[in-house]
Amino acid sequence: MDEFHERHLPHFQPLGGLFFVTFNLHGCVPKEIYEQWEQEFNLEKEKIMLFSKNKNEDLDQLGKITFVKKDKFLDNYLGGKQYLRSDSLAKIVADTLHFWDGKRLELFAYCIMSNHVHVILRLFNDTEIDTPSYLQEIMHSIKRFSAREGNKLLGETGKFWQDESYDRLIRDDKELHKILIYILNNPVKANLCIQMKDWKWSYIKEIYNDIM
Numbered sequence: 001m002d003e004f005h006e007r008h009l010p011h012f013q014p015l016g017g018l019f020f021v022t023f024n025l026h027g028c029v030p031k032e033i034y035e036q037w038e039q040e041f042n043l044e045k046e047k048i049m050l051f052s053k054n055k056n057e058d059l060d061q062l063g064k065i066t067f068v069k070k071d072k073f074l075d076n077y078l079g080g081k082q083y084l085r086s087d088s089l090a091k092i093v094a095d096t097l098h099f100w101d102g103k104r105l106e107l108f109a110y111c112i113m114s115n116h117v118h119v120i121l122r123l124f125n126d127t128e129i130d131t132p133s134y135l136q137e138i139m140h141s142i143k144r145f146s147a148r149e150g151n152k153l154l155g156e157t158g159k160f161w162q163d164e165s166y167d168r169l170i171r172d173d174k175e176l177h178k179i180l181i182y183i184l185n186n187p188v189k190a191n192l193c194i195q196m197k198d199w200k201w202s203y204i205k206e207i208y209n210d211i212m
Contacts (some may be wrong), residue, residue, distance in 0.1 A: 013135040016125035020179045023143060023165040024116035028080035041066055067166055074116050075190040082114040089150050090201045093117055096146040104133050111183045112201035118183035139165050180211055
């Protein structure tokens with residue numbers, strides 16, 4: 001697995017769960033930066049495992065801090081692959097996310113940036129559909145299809161996405177509201193637009209339109 005995500009932290013991915021997921025383009029960050037992140041993460045994790053009295057809480061906080069640091073880097077880094085600056089490629093990702101909405105998942109929101117994608121989705125469970133999918137299966141389908149179509153448009157055949165994705169189970173409405181604002185405000189923080197509603201490649205479920 002590529003080091004962009006907190007691969008050392010346990011993942012809880014229940015059917016019916018509401019998730020915040022981030023996935024990014026392969027090759028959008030230099031290898032030496034990945035290695036630096038990995039070293040910093042491992043050092044902090046080791047301290048927690050040795051000295052913390054609240055390991056689970058501190059590991060969770062470490063995951064949040066690490067994610068925000070990397071996301072800020074991606075927002076501001078102009079090197080590496082930036083394929084999703086292209087409207088045609090961004091549309092492929094958007095269409096792929098919408099394809100599964102109402103079939104295997106409920107799509108709450110997404111924001112497509114130049115080199116990464118944020119999405120909030122709820123998995124359907126076995127009371128809603130006959131053959132529900134776990135998050136890993138859904139993300140594999142989303143990334144496989146969008147990678148195939150993206151490479152076709154680019155005339156390439158190489159790896160399109162990083163192997164795995166950052167994911168976080170959203171546990172209550174307060175956390176959901178906070179993450180919705182975070183991802184929709186991403187283009188504003190990156191100085192790509194003035195207001196959240198101005199970004200072309202954002203989506204939010206109608207019941208949450210007041211956030212925009």
